[in-house]
Amino acid sequence: MALKLYGNPRSGCTTRVLTCLYEKHVEFELVPVDLFSGQHKSPAFLAKNPFGLVPVLEDGDLTIFESRAITEYICKKYTANGTDDLLCSSDLVKSTLVRTWVEVEAHYFQPAASPVIYQSFVAPLRGLPPDQKVIDENLEKIKKVLDIYEARLGETKYLAGESYSLADLHHLPYIFYLTRVEGFSGKMFGERPRVKGWWEDISSRAAFNKVVEGMKLEK
Amino acid sequence: MALKLYGNPRSGCTTRVLTCLYEKHVEFELVPVDLFSGQHKSPAFLAKNPFGLVPVLEDGDLTIFESRAITEYICKKYTANGTDDLLCSSDLVKSTLVRTWVEVEAHYFQPAASPVIYQSFVAPLRGLPPDQKVIDENLEKIKKVLDIYEARLGETKYLAGESYSLADLHHLPYIFYLTRVEGFSGKMFGERPRVKGWWEDISSRAAFNKVVEGMKLEK
Numbered sequence: 001m002a003l004k005l006y007g008n009p010r011s012g013c014t015t016r017v018l019t020c021l022y023e024k025h026v027e028f029e030l031v032p033v034d035l036f037s038g039q040h041k042s043p044a045f046l047a048k049n050p051f052g053l054v055p056v057l058e059d060g061d062l063t064i065f066e067s068r069a070i071t072e073y074i075c076k077k078y079t080a081n082g083t084d085d086l087l088c089s090s091d092l093v094k095s096t097l098v099r100t101w102v103e104v105e106a107h108y109f110q111p112a113a114s115p116v117i118y119q120s121f122v123a124p125l126r127g128l129p130p131d132q133k134v135i136d137e138n139l140e141k142i143k144k145v146l147d148i149y150e151a152r153l154g155e156t157k158y159l160a161g162e163s164y165s166l167a168d169l170h171h172l173p174y175i176f177y178l179t180r181v182e183g184f185s186g187k188m189f190g191e192r193p194r195v196k197g198w199w200e201d202i203s204s205r206a207a208f209n210k211v212v213e214g215m216k217l218e219k
Numbered sequence: 220m221a222l223k224l225y226g227n228p229r230s231g232c233t234t235r236v237l238t239c240l241y242e243k244h245v246e247f248e249l250v251p252v253d254l255f256s257g258q259h260k261s262p263a264f265l266a267k268n269p270f271g272l273v274p275v276l277e278d279g280d281l282t283i284f285e286s287r288a289i290t291e292y293i294c295k296k297y298t299a300n301g302t303d304d305l306l307c308s309s310d311l312v313k314s315t316l317v318r319t320w321v322e323v324e325a326h327y328f329q330p331a332a333s334p335v336i337y338q339s340f341v342a343p344l345r346g347l348p349p350d351q352k353v354i355d356e357n358l359e360k361i362k363k364v365l366d367i368y369e370a371r372l373g374e375t376k377y378l379a380g381e382s383y384s385l386a387d388l389h390h391l392p393y394i395f396y397l398t399r400v401e402g403f404s405g406k407m408f409g410e411r412p413r414v415k416g417w418w419e420d421i422s423s424r425a426a427f428n429k430v431v432e433g434m435k436l437e438k
Contacts (some may be wrong), residue, residue, distance in 0.1 A: 050367045051327060062312055066322035073315045093281055096292045103285035106325065108270060148269045 003028040006048065007055035008035050009214030012117070012173035013067040014055040018214075019172055020071040022207035025082035068102060071166055083207070086166045094161055101159040101167035104145075112141035113174040120181045121217045139187075142178070146188055146195050153194035158202075168202045173215070175199060176208075180217060222247040225267065226274030227254050228433030231336070231392035232286040233274040237433075238391055239290040241426035244301035255344075287321060290385055302426070305385045313380055320378040320386035323364075331360035332393040339400045340436045358406075361397070365407055365414050372413035377421075387421045392434070394418060395427075399436060 005021070005028050007014030021028050033039050033054050041052045048056045049065035056063060057070045059077075064070050075087045088094035116138045119130040152159060160167040178184050179199075189196035202208070224240070224247050226233030240247050252258050252273050260271045267275045268284035275282060276289045278296075283289050294306045307313035335357045338349040371378060379386040398404050398418075408415035421427070 050370065051323070062315070064315055064319055066319050066326070069315060069319040069322050072318055073311070076311055076315075092292070092295055096281070096283055096288060096295075099291055100283055100285050100288040103288050104270070107285070151269065 004031055004058040005029070005055055006031045006033050006045070006058070008033050009211070010216060011035065011054050012114075012177065013053070015173040015211045015215060016067045016170055017055050017057065017070050017074075018211045019169055019208050020074050020086070020166070022210050023083040023086065023169065023205070024074055024078045026074060026078050068106060068166075068170060071170070075166065083164070086164070086169060088161070088163070088165060098160040098165045098167050101165075102170060104159070105167060105170045108145045109142070109171060110174055112138045112145060113178055116142070116181060117174065117177045121177065135181075139184075142188065146192055149198070150192040150194050153198050158198070164202065164205075168198070169208075172202060172208050173211075176203065176212065176215060177217070223250055223277040224248070224274055225250045225252050225264070225277070227252050228430070229435060230254065230273050231333075231396065232272070234392040234430045234434060235286045235389055236274050236276065236289050236293075237430045238388055238427050239293050239305070239385070241429050242302040242305065242388065242424070243293055243297045245293060245297050287325060287385075287389060290389070294385065302383070305383070305388060307380070307382070307384060317379040317384045317386050320384075321389060323378070324386060324389045327364045328361070328390060329393055331357045331364060332397055335361070335400060336393065336396045340396065354400075358403075361407065365411055368417070369411040369413050372417050377417070383421065383424075387417070388427075391421060391427050392430075395422065395431065395434060396436070 003021075003026065005014070005017060007017065007030065009015065009018070009030070009032075018030070033045065035054070039045060040049075040054055045056075046052055048058070048063050051065065053065070055067055055070065056065045057073070058064075059073075064073055072087065075085070076089065079085070079089075086098075088098050115134050119132075119135050123130050149159065156162060158164050158168050178188075189199065222240075222245065224233070224236060226236065226249065228234060228237070228249070228251075237249070252264065254273070258264060259268075259273055264275075265271055267277070267282050270284065272284070274286055274289065275284045276292070277283075278292075283292055291306065294304070295308065298304070298308075305317075307317050334353050338351075338354050342349050368378065375381060377383050377387050397407075408418065
């Protein structure tokens with residue numbers, strides 16, 4: 001039975017998992033969840049994820065939520081499929097570096113990127129004016145994170161080492177949306193050539209390009 | 220060579236790792252980092268962790284930051300030591316549930332617990348009045364998370380399943396500090412008997428009791 005992914009192709013966390021599924025050449029069925037009508041807060045959905053957020057993966061009797069737990073599961077279950085070992089799980093040192101930079105994305109990058117994207121695109125869709133103060137404060141935080149990435153990418157080709165891993169992949173949807181914010185790419189990539197090169201590299205992968213088609217910001 | 224843990228026994232993220240080291244009976248040296256004088260922002264420390272936060276683990280040439288990446292490393296490196304498999308790594312379904320509830324602690328529990336602890340204890344140490352609005356807003360968030368835990372603990376003995384895992388362990392330091400906030404235990408545990416029983420169980424473990432001695436809130 002194919003995996004079932006409950007989610008929405010506009011949600012960054014859903015597209016993180018979609019990208020991983022395509023990298024690993026895993027068959028799945030996408031079950032759309034309508035976020036604008038609040039389907040993710042319905043009793044049927046809360047039974048799958050009590051926190052009421054997409055995505056959720058069902059594999060037979062197993063239900064998993066939290067996008068980063070899902071991508072790890074996919075990599076561990078389908079070790080022989082598609083892109084070679086996004087977790088570097090056969091080597092403890094390498095896999096620990098992947099795990100460390102997965103944490104960095106989760107705790108420093110996304111918490112700053114998310115409010116910028118919300119204010120720039122989601123608030124206007126809901127008829128609210130964007131809060132420029134929130135945008136500016138978080139752009140400052142993103143700058144500091146990207147300064148650290150710029151230094152890191154001078155030591156290793158990818159964030160966790162010499163090969164493309166989940167630590168890079170997890171960044172794709174949120175950076176993609178940020179590049180749609182006016183002036184972002186010029187300001188952020190202009191002074192950070194290594195980050196620019198890294199973004200061009202990871203965003204040009206076939207798996208992510210399959211996902212980008214669904215990432216619409218308009219109504 | 221023994222592991223070197225750079226950190227501070229008052230820091231919740233440091234004590235998370237200390238608890239894990241004691242559970243796994245791993246020898247280590249604690250190298251104190253003085254947070255009040257800003258030692259974690261010094262160039263020497265930033266070379267170990269560019270984000271300037273404790274803890275950092277050094278194992279020979281390998282330097283790891285982010286407490287949850289460190290606990291996973293300890294569990295994977297010292298599989299045969301101490302408490303049996305806090306990661307359930309021999310079983311993909313069980314280990315995925317551990318990973319999922321590790322994410323829950325990281326993304327729902329700690330982000331709400333942390334500001335309550337900061338305002339209640341750290342702000343006064345720095346001569347600032349606690350911001351009651353921030354405390355109240357985050358106590359509401361904690362309640363919602365604990366409601367989900369109460370339901371979950373009706374299905375399984377621990378958060379990730381029938382055995383004690385990193386998903387439980389990671390909660391220890393922050394819940395411990397929260398129980399020092401006036402009225403917290405009565406309000407939060409009173410209506411949630413399963414959460415109360417779970418907290419009494421996990422906080423009574425010998426490994427955590429070794430750590431608690433250093434968790435002082437006074438100057």
